[in-house]
Structures are given as C-alpha cells and as structure tokens.
Amino acid sequence: MRESPLLDRERVLELLESYEPLLTEKQKEAIDGYYRYDLSLSEISEEKGTSRAAVNDTLKKTIAKLEDYERKLRFVEKKKQWKAKAEAIALLPKEEQAEQYRALNEEITHGI
Numbered sequence: 296m297r298e299s300p301l302l303d304r305e306r307v308l309e310l311l312e313s314y315e316p317l318l319t320e321k322q323k324e325a326i327d328g329y330y331r332y333d334l335s336l337s338e339i340s341e342e343k344g345t346s347r348a349a350v351n352d353t354l355k356k357t358i359a360k361l362e363d364y365e366r367k368l369r370f371v372e373k374k375k376q377w378k379a380k381a382e383a384i385a386l387l388p389k390e391e392q393a394e395q396y397r398a399l400n401e402e403i404t405h406g407i
Contacts, residue, residue: 310361313370
C-alpha cells in the first residue's frame with residue numbers, strides 16, 4: 296500500500312535536508328520547486344522551459360537518488376535515533392544527564 300502524499304512529502308524533505316549538497320543544480324531546482332515551494336509540474340516546466348514529463352522524470356530520479364543515499368549512509372535514520380536518545384536523556388534526573396549527553400555526543404562524533 297502506498298503512503299499518503301503528505302508522508303511522501305515529509306520523507307522527501309527529510310532526505311533533502313541531509314543530502315541536498317549531493318544533488319545537481321537541475322535536481323535541486325526541480326525538487327525545491329515541487330516539494331518546498333509547492334509549485335506544480337506545469338509551473339516548474341514553464342519556468343525551466345522544459346516539458347512536464349521532463350520535470351516529472353527529474354523528480355522521480357532525484358527521489359530515487361536520495362533514497363539510495365539514505366540506504367547507503369543512513370543519515371536520516373541516525374538523526375532520528377540520536378534525537379530520540381536526547382529526548383530520553385532530558386527525562387532523566389539532572390545528575391545523570393551530563394554523563395548521558397557526553398556519551399551521546401561521543402556516539403554522534405564517532406558515528407558519522
């Protein structure tokens with residue numbers, strides 16, 4: 296079963312946050328227009344002087360590339376894990392937090 300378009304959008308934006316520097320200008324422009332600025336395929340194609348099909352193809356290939364980066368590097372997954380750990384540490388008694396934060400910092404520093 297396919298996820299909702301909103302979840303798809305959130306996923307793409309998460310991936311984009313981590314891997315945008317690895318994209319070409321053409322890929323960035325297409326994905327920014329569609330996912331960040333909510334432009335239609337027609338609006339993007341008109342702006343870029345290309346066809347809707349070409350924009351759609353660029354988006355599909357770019358998303359596949361972003362997903363491939365995540366499969367290989369796991370930055371989005373790691374950030375979620377570290378965030379969850381930091382939230383759990385915040386719930387600990389104050390005297391335990393400093394050591395746990397140091398341990399998390401080490402994990403982050405050496406986990407990348």
